[in-house]
Amino acid sequence: MPDSVLVVGASAAGLATVESLRRKGYQGQITLIGEEEGAPYDRPPLSKQVLAGTWDAERTHLRTREVLDALNAAFILGERAVSLDTAARTVRTVSGRELGADAVVLATGLCARRLPDLAGTEGVHVLRTLEDSVRLRDELLHAEQTVVIGDGVLGAEIAATARQLGREVTLAGPQAAVMQTQLGPDIAERLAALHTDQGVRLRPDTLVGGATTSRGRVSGVRTAEGGVLPADLVVEAVGGIPATDWLADSGLVLDDGVVCDSHCRAAEGVYAVGDVARFHHPGLGRSLRLENRTNATEQAQTVAANILGEGRAYAPVPYFWTDQLGVKIQVYGLPTPTATLHIAEGDVQEGRFVARYEERGRPVAVLGWNMPKQARLQRQHLLPLYTAAPHPQPAGATR
Template identity: 45%
Template sequence: MRRVVVVGASAAGLTTAEALRRQGFDGLLTMIGDERHPPYDRPPLSKQILTGQWGPEHLRLRPESDIEALDLDLRLGVAAAGVDRARRTVALADGSTVSYDTLIIATGVRPRPFPGGRGIAGVHVLRTQEDAVALRDRLGSGRRLVIIGAGFVGTEVAAAARRRDVDVTLVESAAQPLARIIGRDAGRFLTGIHRERGVRILTGVRAAALDTADDAVSGVRLEDGRLLPADDVLVAIGSLPNTDWLRGSGLDMGDGLVCDAYSRCAPGVHAVGDVARWFNPLFGCEMRVEHRTTASEQGMALARNLLNPADAQPFAPVPYFWTDQYEMRVQAHGYLPGHAESAVLDGDLAQGRALIGYSRGRHLTGVLAIGMPFGAVRAWRTAVARRTEWAAAASLPAPA
């Protein structure tokens, strides 16, 4: 393994490259990124960037000197266009090709578009630095923002916009925002927080079309016929893995690039981060996790396995994510989607401080903490990692 190509100048891609160098890889290391920026952090896009607390210069994951120290063949501002696995080459959009012994795909995801929304002024998605700055510059007191989709991105943007005195309406097709992931109780609690802060939340209804005037958005028309006037619209209806460029490669793609427990997709080809769907033996299922911490951990695990194949270990993390909603931090450990049951294990939601447990089958598979410090949740993370019986979870001592 003398030539490693990382496609995706993302947190996952950068962490993988750093770990390879740190553990002794001294061969040719190429990193390809379709954006012109060096690797940067995306979670602040819906928080500090939109509120104006940070400028884009605060997003860089590493100082320029640290990137230079990696001795990368860095190809920024050019997208990967295809893979020839027989020849072990990656084709780039500028017509060039790059050879590899090992290919690491870290291309992440892109926002799912709203039908007919492309090219209309005032219609936004949120994935890149440019997306965030464009939306930030439109937010101001009295302006009307309609957000289609009340998931984590939608609710984080709603919170940031309310801090700037924007009139915000959230449109959610489900009966309860966030309930599919974090359960009805936690979803109801967070919905109440947003309503207390003045966010208008419409549930159980879909956005049908965008109204325009003078080539700019003027409103969102709902399926039930209502029209929501808008100066700006954010489309936050989920994401799509960036795998289109891999068509014809023969790689298995189904809601992400399918991998085994070692992040391996095919001989010489691996995937990390948001684009990867891999088998997590701790939970006994495939998962694709769009969380910053998991992306970095997967990159480090892959580098270790590539350089120590005789001692390779499956990647079996307890995923972690957080979301900031106004002054409150919500954090979760484990795998919450598809849970069968949830219950408050500590605290009281009515007091704004609670820990909720989640189960799939007989085991505790995740916990969600609202208004608690990270340290207070650490013991519960351990309980998830140990596959604690769900029946015993409620009797665990509350952290000090």
């Protein structure tokens, strides 16, 4: 058992790793380092409750000061990691501090992807941090025309929240319908209809080519076809990039995240957890990187167990949820573009149903539309797929 653990990233995944270690009785030294200055907070509310103004910043905090103190861990906040010596398990920070430990956990999450053609334009925002959400809300309340670029989960949630605030909003993205990659064409079309009914202007199959400006501030978004979407506020929601740039010289395998084995181990004594971790799923026989809050907690529990020598493989049923315009959508598993959709419970016309995605007669995913309990129960049909006989770990996944 290691005498000390260093967690890099004061994210939900990073904090959950610390808590899981303590719950398992670990008494060694724990240090958590985070780039942001404030206490660890939850990200899902940023595009919904915080942006809507129904939550203040403090309500997003994952734990109170008293609970954090009771963990008996050293929290070093406002300090960015800039390099990792994998062999020595030592992290150097931007201020020149060096922190070493017997086990290192990488929980640095994502950075917001930016479109180069919009870089440096006033009135163009991203939403990744609590500060981003607060700043965006301040401008959103005074904007006349908002354009959200990106029709995935984050873009759809931002557009939905803006519309619920009574703002004029256009949602533009490259997909044929909102969140089609995550939901498949049938459900995506239904979600698109919901947005349209609530007054969101949709521009599907739209690529952005740049911005127009007036007096130094954004005045519109150019489309690849040559048109302009009027806007005095623009939000880029075009995905995230795993925060691995600081690991470039670490010797770790980096490929859209930190590549890990099925135990979430990137190298001897080095683990990755949360959005930044690309792990080998033993049931599916391939690597996955999952960007959702539930994964952050569940994967952290596995990492903590493996630091303490339990040798546990991580084989989750992938899961994400989103709330938009009064509808709660929950998805278990991985919907595929070619899957056949079957309504397992409820009624589509009544706006409450559970759908199963099937490939060659085998369930691969379950979706609940305003039926959270029933969707959770339908999850059991996916267990044979995700807990099947383990596939071998490919050679060279970790060093």
